Amino acid sequence: QVQLVESGGGLVQAGGSLRLSCAASGRTFSRITLSWFRQAPGKEREFVAGVSWNGGATGYADSVRGRFTVSRDYAKNTVYLQMNGLTPRDTTVHYCTAKSGEKVSGDKNNYTYWGQGTKITVSS
Numbered sequence: 001q002v003q004l005v006e007s008g009g010g011l012v013q014a015g016g017s018l019r020l021s022c023a024a025s026g027r028t029f030s031r032i033t034l035s036w037f038r039q040a041p042g043k044e045r046e047f048v049a050g051v052s053w054n055g056g057a058t059g060y061a062d063s064v065r066g067r068f069t070v071s072r073d074y075a076k077n078t079v080y081l082q083m084n085g086l087t088p089r090d091t092t093v094h095y096c097t098a099k100s101g102e103k104v105s106g107d108k109n110n111y112t113y114w115g116q117g118t119k120i121t122v123s124s
Helices: none
Strands: 002-007 010-013 018-026 032-039 046-052 058-060 068-073 078-083 092-100 118-123
Touching: 002 092, 018 032, 018 092, 018 118, 032 068, 032 078, 046 068, 046 078, 058 068
Parallel strands: 010 118
Antiparallel strands: 002 018, 018 078, 032 046, 032 092, 046 058, 068 078, 092 118
16 A cells, blocks of 8 residues: 655746645555646546656656656655646646556556645636
8 A cells, every 4th residue: 555645735826836745655665656647627637747766767748848847755755746837727636646667657547546636726
């Protein structure tokens, strides 16, 4: 079992930045991938970014590449999502998720563990 707890969401003006955190606990993380997905009201949950815990390989959705950065901190068992240049279209609930294996996947069905989500609201 892996427990995931997100934090860092909130209200920000367009053009601003936020950093989300996902604290992970439970099983060992040597061969695991942690990713972020997001979901707007009435829409499908979509991939944002992910990182393999051991190798550090990353992947990004085209819509956020160049604006968002995913990273991990071994000492804190935490994954971060730094979000810059936010726009109202980024207003969503962001979820941290984990899967076995070290390949970042954009398919939500490949992920086993999910956090409760943290809401991002970007005002224009």
